[in-house]
Amino acid sequence: MIQNIYFTLLSVFVFAIPLIYHSYKFQGVENTIILLLNIMGIAIIVELIGVTSGAYIYTGQTLILVTIFVGIGWILNTYPSMHIALYLLGLYHKENLKTKEILIASILSASFGVIYDLFIDPVAVALEIWVWSREGPWYGVPIFNFIGWFFIIFSMVFGYLFTRTRGEFLKDKLLMSLVSVILGSLFVYLMMMLCVHLGI
Amino acid sequence: MDEKDLQFHIPIFVFLGLIILHVILCIIYSFVQLIPLALLPLSLAVIYIIAVKRKGWESK
Numbered sequence: 001m002i003q004n005i006y007f008t009l010l011s012v013f014v015f016a017i018p019l020i021y022h023s024y025k026f027q028g029v030e031n032t033i034i035l036l037l038n039i040m041g042i043a044i045i046v047e048l049i050g051v052t053s054g055a056y057i058y059t060g061q062t063l064i065l066v067t068i069f070v071g072i073g074w075i076l077n078t079y080p081s082m083h084i085a086l087y088l089l090g091l092y093h094k095e096n097l098k099t100k101e102i103l104i105a106s107i108l109s110a111s112f113g114v115i116y117d118l119f120i121d122p123v124a125v126a127l128e129i130w131v132w133s134r135e136g137p138w139y140g141v142p143i144f145n146f147i148g149w150f151f152i153i154f155s156m157v158f159g160y161l162f163t164r165t166r167g168e169f170l171k172d173k174l175l176m177s178l179v180s181v182i183l184g185s186l187f188v189y190l191m192m193m194l195c196v197h198l199g200i
Numbered sequence: 201m202d203e204k205d206l207q208f209h210i211p212i213f214v215f216l217g218l219i220i221l222h223v224i225l226c227i228i229y230s231f232v233q234l235i236p237l238a239l240l241p242l243s244l245a246v247i248y249i250i251a252v253k254r255k256g257w258e259s260k
Contacts (some may be wrong), residue, residue: 011221015214015217015218018210018213018214019210019211019214021210022207022208022210022211025207026208076214076218079211080211080212080214080215083211083212084211084212084215084244084247084248087248087251087252088247088248088251112244115240115241115243115244116215116240116241116244118237118240118241119219119222119234119237119238119240119241120218120222120241122234122237123222123225123226123231123234123237126226126229126231126234127225127229127231139234139237
């Protein structure tokens with residue numbers, strides 16, 4: 001199995017760089033900063049809760065490496081999913097998105113992210129990059145993982161698009177990003193608690 | 201398709217690259233039973249490519 005953590009980290013970085021460049025090129029510096037804040041902020045908070053709760057472990061990784069890995073890694077699934085959703089909806093170049101449009105784009109992005117994970121997660125589990133504490137029905141992956149993915153990507157995309165559209169200056173955008181990271185993480189946490197309560 | 205168009209579609213190239221990487225890992229580590237699952241994200245890429253092509257035809 002893949003025991004070399006640095007290979008995993010390197011491949012995550014190699015794929016993330018063109019995506020960050022793409023955001024910089026087509027959305028500008030400010031929007032790239034808030035994109036990274038929204039994705040990395042929610043990813044790190046939610047994943048650290050997931051790891052420390054014992055639901056799963058990243059094989060052979062320290063907490064610092066997990067933080068770097070998930071912070072960068074979530075860009076790889078969220079950004080392409082959001083790009084595909086915005087493009088298909090014809091909203092990519094629209095500057096002032098309505099709340100309803102942001103909501104639809106977020107739901108579609110999250111759905112695409114889950115479709116992507118239906119392939120990626122079983123492979124990662126088979127390679128023992130991460131290990132679930134209890135085996136699930138989808139090639140060893142529990143169903144609540146996919147529900148979690150949906151809410152995480154939804155929160156990231158909604159937070160980013162809402163901040164990008166409503167924030168006027170960088171200072172406003174940074175403050176809104178901070179609020180959206182806190183609210184987004186809380187929302188994901190509550191949804192996951194609901195899943196645990198319902199026995200999913 | 202010019203250079204700017206190609207740059208605009210970078211996320212889909214990365215998306216495809218990630219799928220291919222995972223398929224290669226499945227082959228190397230003999231998890232061939234997982235390879236058909238790649239059709240799920242690939243279907244998204246196909247839908248995207250069709251949308252790009254349709255847009256290209258409409259603009260001509």
